Amino acid sequence: RKEVEQDPGPFNVPEGATVAFNCTYSNSASQSFFWYRQDCRKEPKLLMSVYSSGNEDGRFTAQLNRASQYISLLIRDSKLSDSATYLCVVLGDSNYQLIWGAGTKLIIKP
Amino acid sequence: DVKVTQSSRYLVKRTGEKVFLECVQDMDHENMFWYRQDPGLGLRLIYFSYDVKMKEKGDIPEGYSVSREKKERFSLILESASTNQTSMYLCASSVGTDTQYFGPGTRLTVL
Secondary structure: OOOEEEOOOOEEEEOOOOEEEEEEEOOOOOOOEEEEEEOOOOOEEEEEEEOOOOEEEOOEEEEEEOOOOEEEEEEOOOOHHHOEEEEEEEEOOOOOOEEEOOOEEEEEEO | OOOEEEOOOEEEEOOOOOEEEEEEEOOOOOEEEEEEEEOOOEEEEEEEEOOOOOOEEOOOOOOEEEEEEEOOEEEEEEOOOOHHHOEEEEEEEEOOOOOOEEOOOEEEEEO
16 A cells, blocks of 8 residues: 555546545654645645644645545635646655655646 | 756666766755656655755665765766666755755656
8 A cells, every 4th residue: 555645637627616635644643744736847836734623725725634544635716727736745754754645637627 | 036956857868877966955955855756656755865964765765876065965876877767856955844845857768
């Protein structure tokens, strides 16, 4: 089993719709969680950290479910510019080492 | 503005060649990382460094070495390139466990 698993997609979603992705992780001791965004042929960039209480940044909401060991990302009122690959990231046992999911590809259609 | 630069965007080498990939950050970050990214596998950590002259193996260090002589520069070396090292190589830097900032990547093809 991979340490961090994501549905690779692609998710094809009409503009304006709401879309959600889940990501599962295997290490129950993990303490820090992140969502990064990677545009086609570009480098990953931090989208948001995921806190235990859940957090929201504009149209984006991230939630953590420790009991079931998954994190989620919800995008409301999706825009064409949201088309990208979304990478789920979990801090590993080392304080420096991040464990990366393979990413979920999102395509927003007009 | 945060900046991580990598020496080449695209590189083509032959099997057996020694390859140097360089990464420079201007944010005075202690930590620097080298990853490779392959379709369906996500980012895999090759090596990281948390201080000058310090290095730690990541998940897939075989066939690679690194050098960090100055805080701002972290080099990845392929001692004898092989075709299975064809990949996208991404360098990143960070402060502690905070956000990792990435360079634009080097797409290496080994023939």
